[in-house]
Amino acid sequence: MKPVQLGHMRVRKFEEDAGVTVPIPIGIFPGLTAERFKELQRDLDPRAFDAATETLPFSMHTYVLETRTKVILIDTCNGNDKLRTGVMAGSSMLNNKYLENLAALGLKPEDVDMVMCTHLHSDHVGWNTRLDNGRWVPTFPNARYLMSKTDVEAYKSLPPDHPQAALVSEAFKDSVLPVIAAGKADLIEHNHAVEREMDDNVWIEGAPGHTPGSYMLHAHCGHEHGLFCGDVFHHPIQIQDTTLHLGVDDNLEKAQAQRRRVVETYTDTATHLFAAHFPAPTAGRIVSRKGGGQRFQYHT
Numbered sequence: 172m173k174p175v176q177l178g179h180m181r182v183r184k185f186e187e188d189a190g191v192t193v194p195i196p197i198g199i200f201p202g203l204t205a206e207r208f209k210e211l212q213r214d215l216d217p218r219a220f221d222a223a224t225e226t227l228p229f230s231m232h233t234y235v236l237e238t239r240t241k242v243i244l245i246d247t248c249n250g251n252d253k254l255r256t257g258v259m260a261g262s263s264m265l266n267n268k269y270l271e272n273l274a275a276l277g278l279k280p281e282d283v284d285m286v287m288c289t290h291l292h293s294d295h296v297g298w299n300t301r302l303d304n305g306r307w308v309p310t311f312p313n314a315r316y317l318m319s320k321t322d323v324e325a326y327k328s329l330p331p332d333h334p335q336a337a338l339v340s341e342a343f344k345d346s347v348l349p350v351i352a353a354g355k356a357d358l359i360e361h362n363h364a365v366e367r368e369m370d371d372n373v374w375i376e377g378a379p380g381h382t383p384g385s386y387m388l389h390a391h392c393g394h395e396h397g398l399f400c401g402d403v404f405h406h407p408i409q410i411q412d413t414t415l416h417l418g419v420d421d422n423l424e425k426a427q428a429q430r431r432r433v434v435e436t437y438t439d440t441a442t443h444l445f446a447a448h449f450p451a452p453t454a455g456r457i458v459s460r461k462g463g464g465q466r467f468q469y470h471t
């Protein structure tokens with residue numbers, strides 16, 4: 172992704188790993204039929220669907236939002252050395268060059284002022300902590316970590332058979348609790364203003380559905396507006412059909428309503444959409460498609 176300038180603010184992205192591809196999405200999106208996919212495929216950018224291999228790429232990355240005074244990271248991927256089981260087993264005991272990739276942007280962990288987790292699923296909190304002599308310590312020693320109070324409340328004692336437990340419980344212990352114990356967490360309510368300085372405006376908007384406390388982050392300066400939407404969408408195909416889902420939404424009806432709301436609000440506007448897993452080049456806009464409906468258009 173080329174850096175995106177939002178007035179005085181700048182948005183960059185770095186990757187945790189090479190991302191993943193999944194086979195043609197019948198079965199990945201429950202209820203999606205081959206016929207319906209064929210229809211949707213016509214409006215998918217080749218970077219979001221590889222017709223030759225019939226795979227959908229997904230990305231695992233962190234955004235860096237730089238305001239005049241702050242370096243803000245948005246969503247911290249899976250993390251290294253973390254034991255994961257069940258549906259998250261694929262991200263167990265990783266050994267990625269995440270901090271090296273951050274360094275390639277000219278940034279050290281000490282430079283980070285704020286870490287935002289749009290929600291507390293394990294692929295959004297992993298690099299909150301790193302292993303240090305057998306203990307989990309905050310990776311970014313000078314940062315405040317902004318986490319949804321609603322998610323923390325909902326997830327601090329999930330029964331093991333709860334559908335969200337596999338996505339949350341292990342990460343809660345090694346990537347959320349140590350940050351709270353270190354006194355570095357700010358448990359925030361929705362509509363929290365992060366930064367209001369001159370004409371830089373950064374604020375949070377609640378988007379419950381994917382998790383009870385999911386939030387989106389707005390960054391606004393001058394005429395430029397960026398929306399960090401977390402997992403309101405996992406893939407550009409969901410902009411074309413907001414009912415599509417990966418079966419991991421805590422409240423499907425609410426999650427679908429959030430997708431619809433974002434599409435209805437931002438179609439054909441100048442708003443830059445920054446989603447947590449859209450494959451490279453990742454950033455883009457929601458535009459109308461000929462013949463009705465909407466699609467995702469990558470920035471060139």
Ligand SMILES: [Zn+2]
Nearest residue numbers: 292294402447
């Ligand atoms: Zn995710």
